[in-house]
Amino acid sequence: MDYQRLLYDAISCGAPIILCVLGGNFAHKANVLNIALEGMLLMGAFTSVLFTMLTKNILLGILICILINLIWGIVFSVMCVTKKGNPIIAGLAVNMLATAICAFLLKVLGMANLNVNSIVNVAGLKIQIPVINQIPFIGGIISGHPLMTYVSFIAIFVMWVIMYKTKFGVYVRVVGENEDAAVSVGINVNRIRYIAVLIGAVCSALAGINLSLEKMALFTNDMSAGIGFIAIAAIFCGSGRPGLTSIYAIIFGLAQSLAINLSISAGAYSGLFNTIPYFMIVFILAVVSIIKMKNNRVRGFKNE
């Protein structure tokens, strides 16, 4: 097996998951379960390609895509923050709407998929980092990814700073842990939650851009393929902490990459490897919650 390619693919597969995870963390910490990540990701993938096609300009496509996802974020927030609706139902609605809107618009346009390869050169979007790409082995893994992949890794640090080193981060955590306390000290709870959800919407847009526009210059129906849900699993595994959740996101990316790379030598049994990412989700969630249970103490005593 080619380990260099395995790790390169792991970073490549992991990037959209990391972005979704980082965006979802804030909503998680603010006690709004954002299961709409999947739909927002799909919407991001769709609108970025669609508007790149219409405007013939990648930057404009990306900008409009982010704006549209912000609208989605507001729709979701209105439903479950202002109107206090059940976030699971609201999220489900957003997910189903996103799938349906993409399929419907494709139908209206009369296209089987959106292809912008005449505008976007996928190979040209890959950034070769000077000096680093000269390092043997490591260079081939770290260098040669598209912009959003690097953004995702930089964002891990940025999000950590926002979460733990800013007033806003403190507010988000306070709102999530004790809403009444937050209200009593004059924090505008709803506004904090709106911002938390909107950060998630923007990050999902970036993940969608990474998935469709940057890696393939192509949108096909249902291409999100559960990445948003995998991200939710990672958020729960890492209980909303930017660093830890990102590590889980990379592990899930690695699992996907393993499934792909192992299939080359496995022949007919390669299908089994496709279960690796999902098996790992179940396994990690189980282990994490067992560990949490063990350390769960009530007034100094073990909670059994």
Place this chain on the structure above:
Amino acid sequence: MKKSTKKLMALVLACLLTVAFSMTGCSSKDTSSGSSTASKEKIALVCSAAGANDNGYNQAAIKGLNQLKTEKGVDTKVVETTTDYPGTLKTLADAGYKLIYSLEYDFTALIDGVGGEKPLAEQYPDTTFVVFNANPNLKEDNTAKFKNVISVMFNVNEASFLAGALSVKVNENASVLFDSSKYSLTTGDAGRAVGFIGGTQSSGIEVFSYGYAEGINYVAKELGVNYTYYSTYNAGFSDSATGGTTAGTYYSEGANVVYTVAGSVGDGVDAKAKEVKKLSIEVDANKDSAQPGYILTSVLKNTNVPVYALGTALIDGTLASKGGTVINYSLGSEATGITDLSTIAAAIKSDSAAQAKWTEIKNYITDLSSKIGSGTIKVTNAQIGETLDIATLSNVKLPK
């Protein structure tokens, strides 16, 4: 006052919903043109889950149906993706459609019956149902179960054989044919590899893969070389991103051509082919121009041919004689085959050596096509239950 406004609104909404629901119920009963006369034949078509805009399987069938409409003046009806497949068939048969094409892959309701009901083919003996890609209409003794069901099959195994032969021919002569600055094909023994990505493990997919492998084996044996055959049958039909990454691993393992039979996953593979400057093979419709120069060819399944032919038979009154049969569309029928290669031809170098080689390859493929037609070459057809004996693939290595 305010309360009454609310009540009024609720009433209006309720009315709207009722109307909306009742409309959906009878939408499929409406005929497409209001001014239909009783003498007009009525033909319907039910799309598969991929939908009418799939740029392939469904869209071609609709094209055939529209041709019938304009040329023969029949009443036609297209039902797009439906969740209640048996219900749709029933509604159509009740509405007097005498010929119904079903592009769905699920035949249970039609042949075996679901929910304790009799099979639909039995319930509507005057309606002819046409199914594609398989022959479910069989009793245990291999005779036809219903006289009003026709199975249409495309010998895509033969078309895939040609695609396989073309892959090897092009790969072996890549340095002559292609401009090395535009392509980065792996050369030498390392480049003697191909990939196959299938959506699911079923005979409907294997029929492509087996034909392709045999085509590769045929030419490889002739040239005395060995090819590695990377394959997966679990790509699904929608995850184009993962499909692209999978193709990426095949390409970096040395494969120069990857053949994908997996719905929109193929689009991801084509995009990858362009990215790494190698070649891919498409399926169902002529998609060569999706990534011009990087799609070697497309294996065609022209559903419009049988749709038009059977519709004409209905009008001529000869349809009854075809009842209960299996119609196989072979290479010669133009319902299947590979594209005319004009898109990839534009990417071939313009010098005389390249052009001469390209003509030679095209002639070779035409020759192979006639050999298959005459029965000199026999290609395994998985969709009618034939299995491939891997031992016959002497020059194809399947990684274990």
